[in-house]
């Protein structure tokens with residue numbers, strides 16, 4: 001068998017019965033409770049769910065920033081259990097945060113070069129400019145973050161995440177601080193990364209952002225509650241509204257809203 005082909009078939013990320021508990025004795029919180037998920041290479045997954053449902057914990061466990069209390073996380077063939085964060089992060093994963101986290105005193109190019117320097121490499125100008133080119137900001141290489149719009153700063157942050165050519169790119173509310181136009185540009189860039197074979201995993205609260213993904217995974221109380229393939233913003237919003245609505249089965253106390261005939265469940 002062709003070994004390259006078999007490597008390609010290994011999923012980018014696998015979670016196997018992952019549990020992450022916090023606290024001790026009587027006051028244990030299961031932030032993740034027996035979560036199993038597979039992300040194929042070159043796919044874009046959005047993770048959604050109410051506050052406290054386990055989204056950040058899932059992202060951190062997959063990125064090797066936190067360790068599961070039970071189960072396994074595999075990045076390609078690599079079992080993250082027992083692997084040091086530094087070794088894992090060297091080139092295999094990239095991060096884009098809601099707050100762009102650029103260093104204000106450095107130029108866009110210097111910010112992009114930072115992960116390479118931190119990995120002990122001397123950045124080549126061409127690779128830094130290529131990363132900025134990918135986000136349409138080659139012409140702003142010499143600008144500092146304060147001279148760029150929010151959308152442009154986030155594009156620099158995407159370039160910084162890309163410069164190490166990571167297999168998996170994580171977004172933690174990457175468009176949360178952007179207006180809708182700038183947000184769509186950033187989401188389009190993340191989407192385009194999957195065409196190059198990169199795998200994108202993004203936490204979001206925004207149905208429009210989620211609609212850029214191939215699949216949405218809904219968490220509730222640390223468990224996978226639902227999945228939606230080929231999501232549209234409308235379907236995601238409807239799914240979220242269904243979660244927020246009171247269950248018809250529950251003998252709910254009448255509220256001001258349920259007194260209205262328009263919202264009484266039939």
Ligand code: ADP
Nearest residue numbers: 022029030031050051052053054055056057058
């Ligand atoms: P989300 O990102 O969906 O808001 P989190 O993953 O941050 O959810 O949290 C899931 C659950 O785990 C919550 O009940 C939260 O209070 C708990 N939790 C998260 N981090 C810690 C921690 N460091 N110590 C104790 N509990 C935590």
